[in-house]
Amino acid sequence: MTTRWFGAPVQRFEDDRLLRGHGRFTDDFDEGALECCFVRSPYAHARIRSIDATAARAMPGVIAVYTAVDLPFGGVDLPLLIPHPNLTHGRTQRCLASERVRYAGEAVAFVVAETRYLAEDAAELVEVDYEPLPVVITPEASSRAEHLVHDDVPGNVAAEMLQEVGDVEKALREAPHRKRLKFRYERAAASPMEGRAVWARWSAGDRKLMVYDSTQSPTSIRGGLAVLFGLPESNVEVIAPDVGGGFGPKIMLFYPDELLVPYASMQLGRPVKWTEDRQEHFTAVNQERGQVHEVEVGFDAEGRVLALSDDFIHDGGAYTPYGIILPIISAAQVPGPYRIPNYRVRFRDMYTNATPTSPYRGAGRPHACFVMERTLDAIAADLHLDRIEVRRRNLIQAREFPYDVGVAWQDGNTVVYDSGDYPTLLDKAIANLGPKPAGDNVGMGIGIYVEGTGVGPYEGAHVQVLVSGKV
Incomplete structure (x- = not known):
């Protein structure tokens, strides 16, 4: 078996043709x-x-x-x-x-x-x-339902989905610290x-x-x-x-x-x-991105998240040709690499008089990562703690895998992380990043993200065998 795909750069063969203007487009x-x-x-x-x-x-x-x-x-x-x-x-x-x-x-x-x-x-x-x-142009306006995009769709709601792991209300009630946050993620083409x-x-x-x-x-x-x-x-x-x-x-x-x-x-x-x-x-052409998240988080004095509630509306545009894949992915990916013992997420996919949406560059994942990472930054600011240390305290530990997040992924199965060592990953990233460069206009941020792969419930492959026997 060839190993040329591992441990060495994979050579591209198309670049010379394209760079010389010899590409052939539609x-x-x-x-x-x-x-x-x-x-x-x-x-x-x-x-x-x-x-x-x-x-x-x-x-x-x-x-x-x-x-x-x-x-x-x-x-x-x-x-x-x-x-x-x-x-x-x-x-x-x-x-x-x-x-x-x-x-x-x-x-x-x-x-x-x-x-x-x-x-x-x-x-x-x-x-x-x-x-x-009358025009309904933002998800907030859509949720007020003063005007309807489709006359036969009550409240402009294409879909609604609620999922909960643990007892969020109890955990929020008992949390030493609570904070409400609102995050808005704009559309993009x-x-x-x-x-x-x-x-x-x-x-x-x-x-x-x-x-x-x-x-x-x-x-x-x-x-x-x-x-x-x-x-x-x-x-x-x-x-x-x-x-x-x-x-x-x-x-x-x-x-x-x-x-x-x-x-x-x-x-x-x-x-x-x-x-x-x-x-x-x-x-x-279909767009993506528009979401508004209302977050309530409960945490202790060490910055550990005890409960997280995320209620968000998704700007689906005028039609839903690709279903509700985008908000489902966002809902599943909010916890990311962090241990959230009590997690509740509700979304409503709202019709607006805007271009329809479908997957684009991350397909709901950047929204979720943005919400979780900004929430942790807010906790760190409240407690006057280092942002990296707050993340480290909330990471799922290597001994906890496989880790069941407890909410649905886009294929209908529950999200389960099979393996990983997130603390080591964070330490290596920080070491490679080095200290913040000098200067007031130089910023440094950090965000950690878990990608969903091996999306089921099926896999497929095509094998072509030529008459010469070459595969």
Whole structure:
């Protein structure tokens, strides 16, 4: 068995090609493709009174303009990828909105033309009559439920989940010290160097669909397209070429373009492509991060945490295409490497009139780490103790493994740490970090984090054996 992956740097082979400009990204594919753009809502919340694409369709060079009524799947909600029993009011958008838009950037029409320039000009001729509605733009406003994002979702609550280990109320009552804290974590957009892009070609003769997609999940998209268009999977090929940054949002499926570009190619008999611009990325690609945490912590005079209660709201945006994976992960990861004998966490996943959320760079983990580490800093400040020493006193000890955290992980199983030596890890990190550099403008912080790996309840592998016998 080869050991070249262990104990030595793994050599990268793609760098030379990419650095010399020889990469091939989705937008590089052409073959005389028609180009597209979307008509997107400028309103965060509005009722659509009418859509008139007559002038756009009459413009020279415009091949097609699609609205929801022009699509055989226009009235079908996009899939909810990961259902959950606590997600009692899951909602997903449609390829093109026809009755109501719920975030600025939601697509209402799709324009196909000979060039992108013509498509953009034609998009400005699509007349959409909007009736603006009250906007719910922060999770706090959503929780007040003065206005609803979805009329049939009480209180704007997509999901609620409560978990408790130990007796938190009793431990808080008896704790020598108690403190209430509020932490706010703002939204963020991924902003990869390469935005999203899709290119598709339909071969009518052999009924085969070829798609290039700047995505992190080509196999899942392949399966979904096969089902949507009634094709065997063997007749659908989805390739992710060079991808200029994914970071999570590109693992999402389906975005409207991933259905509309192939559909247009099948209808029009020519290759079709769409490439996202930077403004679209900030409004129409899933985001992450927005959470507000209300924490109550009980601790002793030595800084040891006796009880922790975290009640937080998660900004899910206008829809929940990826279920409630993000707040579940946050809830599970708040304790981190620390011994929290009494832990209670409740979250509510709230609808807002903002871009939907899905996993992005840490997928709920940074929120949890931020909450726990800032809580320990607050304890240290209250007791006039060294921040590192407070962490050391709360770390799970090596003899305590396997350690059952007692709350659910994203796969439904209880979080159990199998092994580790966190105190030694902390000591080595501090030794390597060294003393704080001189200067008032030089800060030094510390944060400790446990990553969840081996996510079950299954694992899979593919092995390819060539005719030569090479694996």
